[in-house]
Amino acid sequence: MKKIFQNFFKVFFYILFPKICFHCEKNLEYNSNDFLCNECLNKIKLINGLVCKKCGVPLESGGEFCYQCKNSKRKIYFDFICGCAEYKEPIKTLIHEFKYRQRYYLKKYLVDNFLIKWWEKNKNSLPKIDIVCCVPMHFLKKLFRGYNQSQLLASEFAKKINLDFKFDLLIKKKLTTSQFKLSKEKRIFNIKDAFMVNKEYLDKIKDKNILIIDDVATTTETINQCAKVLKEAKANLVFGLVIARDSL
Numbered sequence: 001m002k003k004i005f006q007n008f009f010k011v012f013f014y015i016l017f018p019k020i021c022f023h024c025e026k027n028l029e030y031n032s033n034d035f036l037c038n039e040c041l042n043k044i045k046l047i048n049g050l051v052c053k054k055c056g057v058p059l060e061s062g063g064e065f066c067y068q069c070k071n072s073k074r075k076i077y078f079d080f081i082c083g084c085a086e087y088k089e090p091i092k093t094l095i096h097e098f099k100y101r102q103r104y105y106l107k108k109y110l111v112d113n114f115l116i117k118w119w120e121k122n123k124n125s126l127p128k129i130d131i132v133c134c135v136p137m138h139f140l141k142k143l144f145r146g147y148n149q150s151q152l153l154a155s156e157f158a159k160k161i162n163l164d165f166k167f168d169l170l171i172k173k174k175l176t177t178s179q180f181k182l183s184k185e186k187r188i189f190n191i192k193d194a195f196m197v198n199k200e201y202l203d204k205i206k207d208k209n210i211l212i213i214d215d216v217a218t219t220t221e222t223i224n225q226c227a228k229v230l231k232e233a234k235a236n237l238v239f240g241l242v243i244a245r246d247s248l
């Protein structure tokens with residue numbers, strides 16, 4: 001009996017507020033637990049093939065490292081970065097909604113379907129992780145937006161796999177323009193020396209392996225600058241895991 005009532009309310013609720021696909025806005029089934037229709041789900045490109053061993057960008061024609069990592073004079077501080085999916089539609093829309101439009105409830109979906117699935121597949125080939133952290137947001141920006149999407153993802157991820165999460169391991173000391181609007185060169189300059197290690201942890205990260213979680217990596221300079229201060233504080237390995245890997 002209870003179940004009949006539950007279903008009745010589900011259908012009633014659905015009539016008032018139909019569920020639609022976040023990307024193409026097609027109606028979803030009333031009992032769907034997804035945010036995307038099947039067609040859009042099938043468009044997601046998980047990164048499964050060959051990738052650059054340093055920056056995680058998919059490699060079309062083999063090799064160990066991408067052209068950028070082999071030829072760039074930029075100093076790289078992180079050990080490696082991995083991405084779960086390519087930064088294309090419909091992932092772009094989901095991340096945008098999560099990041100800028102207060103759709104916090106997408107956190108669980110993004111963590112379970114991307115970060116955790118990636119982790120289950122790759123955990124045995126990874127070094128031991130001592131601390132998980134997030135890319136910090138400047139306190140004024142966080143005040144304005146109300147939340148830090150990287151922190152939400154990292155905390156959910158760490159909780160699910162039982163790792164130590166330090167949300168305040170890093171501090172963003174420089175208020176920067178959104179990377180999203182800038183060219184590659186400007187992005188690298190914009191984020192330079194923007195972070196510092198929280199003084200409380202300075203003596204606690206020596207020889208530790210640290211995993212930084214973020215939503216998207218494009219130039220990889222944000223994670224690189226985080227890695228820089230962690231390595232200066234004597235961290236052993238620093239690597240990044242992002243939901244989506246873009247390249248400029």
Ligand SMILES: [Zn+2]
Pocket residue numbers: 021022023024025026036037038039040041
């Ligand atoms: Zn769709």
Ligand SMILES: [Zn+2]
Pocket residue numbers: 052053054055056057065066067068069070
């Ligand atoms: Zn690379």
